[in-house]
Amino acid sequence: MMTPAAQDPGATGRQIGMPLVHAVNVMKAFDGNQVLKGIDLDVRKGQVVCLLGPSGSGKTTFLRCINQLETIDGGRIWVDGELMGYEDRAGTLHRLTSKAVAAQRREIGMVFQRFNLFPHKTTLENIMEAPIQVKGEKKDQARERAIALLARVGLADKPSAYPAQLSGGQQQRVAIARALAMGPKLMLFDEPTSALDPELVGEVLAVMRELAKEGTTMIVVTHEMSFAREVADHVVFMDGGVVVEEGEPKSVINNPQHDRTKSFLRRMQSEPQALEHVPETLQEAMIADTKRHPQEAE
Amino acid sequence: MSTPALSDRPGLIEARPVRHPWRWVAVAVIAVIAAMMVSSFVTNGRWDFSLSAQIMIQQPVIDGLVRGTILGTVGAMIIGVSLGILMAIMRLSDNVVLHGVASVYTWFFRAIPRYVLLVIIGSGIGYLYNTLDVGVPFGKQIAALFGMSSTLTFGTIDVNGLTGTIVGGILGLGLSEAAYMAEIARAGILSVDKGQSEAAQALGMPDGKAMLRIILPQAMRVIVPPTGNETIAMVKDTSLLIAIPVIAELNYQTGAIANRIFKIMPGLVASTVWYLIVCSVLMVGQYYLERHFGRGFGQKKPKDKRFARAAGMGGA
Numbered sequence: 001m002m003t004p005a006a007q008d009p010g011a012t013g014r015q016i017g018m019p020l021v022h023a024v025n026v027m028k029a030f031d032g033n034q035v036l037k038g039i040d041l042d043v044r045k046g047q048v049v050c051l052l053g054p055s056g057s058g059k060t061t062f063l064r065c066i067n068q069l070e071t072i073d074g075g076r077i078w079v080d081g082e083l084m085g086y087e088d089r090a091g092t093l094h095r096l097t098s099k100a101v102a103a104q105r106r107e108i109g110m111v112f113q114r115f116n117l118f119p120h121k122t123t124l125e126n127i128m129e130a131p132i133q134v135k136g137e138k139k140d141q142a143r144e145r146a147i148a149l150l151a152r153v154g155l156a157d158k159p160s161a162y163p164a165q166l167s168g169g170q171q172q173r174v175a176i177a178r179a180l181a182m183g184p185k186l187m188l189f190d191e192p193t194s195a196l197d198p199e200l201v202g203e204v205l206a207v208m209r210e211l212a213k214e215g216t217t218m219i220v221v222t223h224e225m226s227f228a229r230e231v232a233d234h235v236v237f238m239d240g241g242v243v244v245e246e247g248e249p250k251s252v253i254n255n256p257q258h259d260r261t262k263s264f265l266r267r268m269q270s271e272p273q274a275l276e277h278v279p280e281t282l283q284e285a286m287i288a289d290t291k292r293h294p295q296e297a298e
Numbered sequence: 299m300s301t302p303a304l305s306d307r308p309g310l311i312e313a314r315p316v317r318h319p320w321r322w323v324a325v326a327v328i329a330v331i332a333a334m335m336v337s338s339f340v341t342n343g344r345w346d347f348s349l350s351a352q353i354m355i356q357q358p359v360i361d362g363l364v365r366g367t368i369l370g371t372v373g374a375m376i377i378g379v380s381l382g383i384l385m386a387i388m389r390l391s392d393n394v395v396l397h398g399v400a401s402v403y404t405w406f407f408r409a410i411p412r413y414v415l416l417v418i419i420g421s422g423i424g425y426l427y428n429t430l431d432v433g434v435p436f437g438k439q440i441a442a443l444f445g446m447s448s449t450l451t452f453g454t455i456d457v458n459g460l461t462g463t464i465v466g467g468i469l470g471l472g473l474s475e476a477a478y479m480a481e482i483a484r485a486g487i488l489s490v491d492k493g494q495s496e497a498a499q500a501l502g503m504p505d506g507k508a509m510l511r512i513i514l515p516q517a518m519r520v521i522v523p524p525t526g527n528e529t530i531a532m533v534k535d536t537s538l539l540i541a542i543p544v545i546a547e548l549n550y551q552t553g554a555i556a557n558r559i560f561k562i563m564p565g566l567v568a569s570t571v572w573y574l575i576v577c578s579v580l581m582v583g584q585y586y587l588e589r590h591f592g593r594g595f596g597q598k599k600p601k602d603k604r605f606a607r608a609a610g611m612g613g614a
Binding site: 067069098099102103104105106107108109110112114116117118119120121122129130133134162163164178179182 | 491493494496497499500501502503504505507511512515516591593594595
């Protein structure tokens with residue numbers, strides 16, 4: 001557990017010198033089933049942290065707690081020095097109104113396993129929706145930025161396509177662009193490639209790799225070991241609602257200390273469809289894809 | 299197994315379709331029955347279609363059609379749909395007060411027959427409350443208690459002047475419709491994937507905005523078809539306006555003319571034809587509404603090459 005330099009969880013107001021994400025003893029139960037049993041996590045600005053672990057280990061729940069899609073039963077989560085979901089008034093916690101919670105979420109982008117694009121809106125409208133409706137951006141300005149974001153995820157030619165007309169990989173790239181449109185301080189990825197056909201995983205991971213290179217702070221729940229190994233600064237292995245092991249990807253993935261980590265990694269490495277290497281750029285991902293399916297090339 | 303030589307491989311299929319002889323028999327029977335009906339229309343003078351056509355275009359009938367049937371349908375459905383969606387949202391809300399109010403509303407208005415409700419509004423409410431005072435609640439009692447000269451009443455509405463007219467009828471039909479629409483809208487809202495509201499939340503959208511811009515437009519795809527059904531039912535239920543009583547309504551007007559000239563059946567045919575016409579127009583409207591709210595959900599598959607991998611072209 002990395003300890004931040006200066007922090008006082010009990011004090012009110014914004015915390016200075018705290019990591020961008022500072023989670024202490026986070027607990028969550030669903031109907032008496034304790035899913036999170038006291039998770040601690042620090043993420044500094046610009047860091048990429050991967051949460052690994054078997055399904056049911058609580059990693060997705062923890063990710064959803066960070067942006068308040070789940071309310072926590074115990075512990076505290078600060079994002080950029082702001083206590084999430086509650087206001088600390090002289091030592092007493094007061095639940096924030098849903099409006100205030102919505103305001104906190106604006107700073108945090110999220111990408112879902114099942115994309116969750118708005119099916120009744122085109123890709124461009126999907127990206128423009130929140131900047132216009134939530135931030136009150138001008139339509140022209142939002143459109144300009146949406147076009148730039150679409151180009152950034154390699155979909156400049158699909159501004160007026162509806163999500164149903166896109167492949168899974170393309171939909172997920174639009175979803176990333178949609179989250180980026182709000183200019184978030186932090187990006188959360190909840191198994192962003194788990195719902196994709198194996199040949200589409202590379203293009204999404206390549207976009208995420210480019211984001212990481214640009215210094216985006218990211219927390220990624222994933223089963224893609226190649227991504228954790230090559231892109232993450234820090235990996236956290238969770239099982240049964242606790243952090244079993246964490247550290248640099250090299251040490252955790254290549255030299256795990258705990259039996260649970262070892263058996264999980266063994267299982268992951270025997271996955272036949274696992275990606276060996278995360279493409280450096282989107283272009284590389286596309287070229288690799290054409291190589292795998294030469295009959296598709298014109 | 300060896301691959302057969304190219305020339306041996308089976309080519310395009312030119313097969314005989316399955317024969318359906320009984321369909322032809324059915325068509326013949328239906329044709330005979332239809333011919334008999336048409337023949338009776340011509341030979342049986344009591345149908346008197348030309349009289350029906352004349353009744354259809356009488357000024358009171360047209361007035362009743364426009365001001366009673368069409369205006370009544372439009373008004374009642376506007377109240378029904380908007381109040382119904384509001385009730386559905388309230389029913390799905392975490393707020394127990396809103397949930398309770400919506401549940402009681404639906405329970406009450408679904409239980410009352412529309413005819414009974416319209417009689418109550420037309421005759422009962424005006425009898426119980428001749429006038430409606432707008433002012434401080436219990437203003438008269440408070441004023442009496444403290445011996446004030448004012449009654450704390452700012453204005454008075456003549457209840458009879460409203461409930462005895464088409465306004466009361468539209469209100470009654472609309473309130474009743476809202477109870478049914480609430481259930482339809484609730485089903486529509488529940489049909490939208492939970493991931494949609496989560497995506498909106500994650501973008502920092504307030505709940506109301508997420509409902510209006512993300513959830514409801516998608517729910518409409520499920521809400522519109524049964525609403526078309528409800529609208530068509532409402533066209534016919536405007537004939538209940540007579541319970542208010544409102545007589546500027548299609549069925550009453552054709553009946554009134556038919557009764558006066560002792561030609562009951564031509565009058566009924568006249569109103570039937572008008573109802574058919576109005577409902578046909580509504581069905582066309584419904585088609586366009588469904589197409590509008592179905593955008594993005596079409597079956598159109600993209601011309602994406604990933605999906606266009608032709609069978610038999612050989613993979614790696």
